[in-house]
Each structure stands twice: as structure tokens, then as C-alpha cells.
Amino acid sequence: MFSKLIGRRRFIQTVSSALFGIGSFRGLRTTFSFGGTEKAPVVEYRTLGKTGLKVTAVSMGVMNCSDPAVLHRAFDLGINFYDTADCYMRGRNEEMVGQVFKGRRERVLIQTKVHAHDEKRMRASVERSLRRLQTDYIDVLLWHNVHSPEEVSDSDLFEFMAKMKKEGKVRFTGFSAHRNMVALLREASRSNCHDVALVSYNFTHSKDLKEAVSMAARSGIGIVAMKTQAGGYKKEKMAGLTPHQAALKYVLLDQNVSAAIPGVTTIEQIEECAGVMRASFSKENSNQLKQYHSFLQGRICTMCGGCSGECPEGVSYGDLLRALMYREGYGNDSLAKEILQTISKQEIERCSECESCSVICRRGLDIRAAVRRVQSLELGA
Template sequence: MNYRQLGKSALQISEIGFGCMSLKGNEEESKNIIHKAIELGVNFFDTADLYDKGDNEEKIGKALIGKRDKVILATKVGNQWKADGSDWEWNPRKEYILKSIDNSLRRLKTDYIDLYQLHGGTIEDPIDETIEAFELLKKQGKIRFYGISSIRPNVIRAYVKRSNIVSVMMQYSLLDRRPEDGCLSLLQQNNIGVLARGSVAQGLLVDKPAKEYLSFSIEEVKKAASTIQLISGNNRNSAQTAIRFVLHHPAVTSAVIGIRTMEQMIEAVQTIHTPSLSNPEFRLLQQSVKAIAYEQHK
């Protein structure tokens, strides 16, 4: 496994990160997948208090008993379930964040979180209050570093300017190059690591039937997938080529892959043993679909 420093932090995280949201098996199955990932060198695991109403954190916490010192553990906060459990609502208030951390620590069976992330955000939020909460948690030793999970350029710029975030998690793939519209360069200039999710674009770049995606037509999605397949050859399969595209950008620290099965995990980890994209291959992929820009929240 290869490891990269996450922005200005002291965290050295694996180039392939484990997105825990997709884990839907029983506890034993999930534990086996997680333990095998650790054995193969994956050290970055990302979850959120929102996932399965906290059960995902519970599952991860149990799986990491005796192995906590081997991993960089990340979770998220900001989405509050309604009292009746029917839906959630956005809550970036300081009071809520300070209360939520204790619940996440309990479920994850740890006394600190390596990376605590705001799970969304709008420009109308009380941003300074949110930052105060994260800074206080750092002083208390409950978190080591903090970041945000957002695709909104205006929110990202606000946190870059006003906070000490070390990372931004955002969707990035061949079919979603919106982060190239100013965000990736801004984060790179400010030494803030990018955690890229959605590398295979819901499977559309791999094996899922083509459908309209963002502003792309079915034909454009087919062309992107066929170009991925064209340059994969014997050295990489389509999923690994899609991940390689994401890792090619110097702003990206880790491709965080949503993993459901042992086979998916092993395939993702084996990406590290495949050739990096050559510059001609990278340009061919870029030219296969038009670049799109963010239309909202700019």
C-alpha cells in the first residue's frame, strides 16, 4: 500500500480508503472484510453517525476492537435524526456537535477520532460557531483533526479562509469533474487534502447499464465507460482505471471506495499494484467527456 500525508495534518493515510457506508452484511462478515483490508495495508476508514442511524459506527467500532492503533478513523456529524426516526435534518450548531461526538465515541469504542468531518454545509450556516465546536473538540483531545464533506464551492472557500480544516471529502470521477472547476487547485494551494468519493460514478464507469448522469446523456456516459475499458487492457480492469484517474490528480490524497463485499475490497486495494495512468492515457480519458462546472453554490 502507498500512503500520503493528509493536508497539513500528521495523518499518513492509505491511497485507497475504506468507505464504510456500503457495509450491509452482518457483523462477522463486516469484521472479516475490515480485518482483511487492514492486513492488505488499508488504514483509512470513513463512516458517519448518519449511516444506519448510528449502527454503522457500532459495526465499525466492534470490528476494530484490538486494532484501533492500526487505523486512521474518520466519522462525520451534522445530520440529526428527527425524534420519530422518519428523516433527518441539518444541524451544524455548536451545541449539537459537542453532544454528537460523545455518542460517536461510544459507538466506535474509542476515546478519540482521527478526522471529524462536517457532513455537508451551506453558506447560510453559522460557520464560525461550527468551527468553534471543532476547535474545542481538538483542545479536549476528542478529535485530532477536522475537515468537511462538501461539494459546494462557496462552502469550501469559506472553510479554507476561516478554519483549520485539513481535508475536504468530495465526489470526483471521470463523469464528475466539477471539482476541477477551481476547488482542487484551491485546496492544493492551501495544503488541504482531498478525499475523493464516487470514483466509479455509481458503477456507470464499470458494469452498470448506462443512464443519464448529472448533465450527461446516455450516449456520453457510454463513451466514458468505453474509453475506460479501452485503456484498461490486461494491467487494470475498468474499476481500477477509474480509481487511477482520480488518484492521478495531485490534490487527491485518497480514493475512498464504498465497499460492500470482500471481492470489491480486494479489487480496490489491488489498484495500487496496477500501473499509474500515463499522461496520454489521462488526456484520452479527459477528452472522452466534456468537463462540467458547478452551476449552484458558487
């Protein structure tokens, strides 16, 4: 049991921190600029499904961040839940999280990930994560980037996750998914084996996804939303909220979402996001978000799954498009390259040699042009 392994006293402290938001006390004393005026930050906590953990509605995706000062600022703002992964920045992302929260581990909740492999490799990955994070437990461990309902219910995975829990290395488990989320959430609701699901969820997604999120939340799964800003693309400020704030607020209006983890890189961005927790969302904001949606049409792949499996060459073009989003939306070339490295060279070559793309994007994205731009990144251009 987790409590036996970390000791009763520390367990109580840990649970107290999570349940009563101890991590927010410093944040409540600070001020930050939002909408041109200085205001005290207000932190909203939500329950992370059946885990019972109290997480800040705006939490932090650390993936795009390499500046420890941003994490310190997030902590000072009262944000208590941080998402990283074994593979982000080849482990340096986890190392940064470990260094920043050393000495105050029990005041934050850390979510990291493991890729599907045999048990030996997954165990080694978890041990590396624990070392980098300078901790002896992970609050939430996710199986990284699941694609199919079969993977969601994989018995080998559950066996491994159950062992990690029993050994006290991990408190709660789940999966992350970038596409095919409706089918995955339905299966997860049915199998009732996951504590948490981290899914792409934003204003560009369909009603079906909203319903699947609702179904999963009703089954007790804690829903964590990522890609809340549909790729990090920027546009001018619109009446009160920036487009990013409006997009984030839209996701948080859905009470089935326990937390959103916008990927931020700067102190200004984390302040911008934190300010959303108690911001209101007007009819005007809703209209502006529709305009923002139009602006994004044809610029990004929203991973709606509408063209799933259409490439006759079997190329993982979804991952190619995701790499492009990290490059053009977030300006994060290193992450884009990391994703490209997970795609076989043969696939990339097949795509380069393909004369006309037969995949039709339902949202007007020119996939051929997009994959060409990614290929130039792969070649280092």
C-alpha cells in the first residue's frame, strides 16, 4: 500500500496537501497582472475523478517549458498539478520538475508517463522517472499516447500498473490520447480500470467528444484536458480575454473536466492561464471563440479522427501533423523532432515520394503541404 511505503505521517501530509490545497497558500498572497489591473489570483480546485485528489482547474503542462522560473511562478500562483513525461526533452523535463519541487514534493501532484513496452522496459522507465523527479512516488502515471480501444483494456498493462501501485511507486494510473478519443473514453468507461484520462479537448472538437468526456467522468475517471488552445496559435486580444484565455475557459466551463494543462513556456503565459480560473465567459467571448475557430480552420489538425486510416501507404500522418503543430503552433522544434524520431524513416520516405495525398481533411487542412513542411524539419531545414 502507498501509505505503508511512504509512512503514515507523510501520507497524511500528502493527502492533506492535496485535499486542502496547501500548495495554494503562497499563491493566495501573491498578485499578478490580468486584464491590465493587479488582482489577487483566485485558485479553483476540482476533484480528479475517483482519485479524490484536489487539483487546480488550471494546472500546468510542463512539456514545452525549459525555464525553472516558470514552474516557480506557477507554484506561487497556487497551481498544484504538473504534467510531464519520461520522454519530454529526453528526460530533462522531468529533471527540471524534480529540481524545482525538491523539498516541497508533498505540496504538489506530479503526473508523468510511460510508453508501452515489455515489463522490464516499463519498470526501468518508471525507475528513471522517479530518479529524475527526485521522489519515491508518482501521483499519476499514464500510459503514453494510446491509440486503440484494445490498448485501453490491455490486461498486461493493468497488471503492470497494478504492480506499480502495490509497490508504492505510483498512486493512480491512466492513459493519454491525442486522437480517437471518443472510442477510447467509451472503452475506458466500460472497462472501469483507469483512474485518469488525459485527452486533447478544445473548442474545435465535436459534441461526440463532449459526450464521451461526460460518460467517462460519470464512470469516475478524472478527465485532464490538454491541447486546450488547439495548438498554441496566436491572434490579437479580443475584448477582455485573449484567445488563449477564451479557449481555456471554454474547456473549464465543462465541469466534467477536472483540470486543464495548457502547455506554457513563459511566466507571462502561466499568469495568463492562471487568471482564467475565475474569469467570466461572456456571449461576446463565445462569439470571439467562433471567430478564432474560423481562423484556425485549415491551419491545424485538430486530431478529430475524421480521416483516420485513409493513407494507403499506412503512414502515421497524424503524428507528422502533431509534430508540425509543435513546430508552428508552440515554436518547439525539439519536441517536433522527438515526435518525428518515433516515426520510422521508411514511413517518412514513403510520404516524401508520394505524388498526391489521398487523405482528405474534413476541416480543410492541406495535408500534402503540411507533411512537406514537417519533412523539411526532419531534414533540418
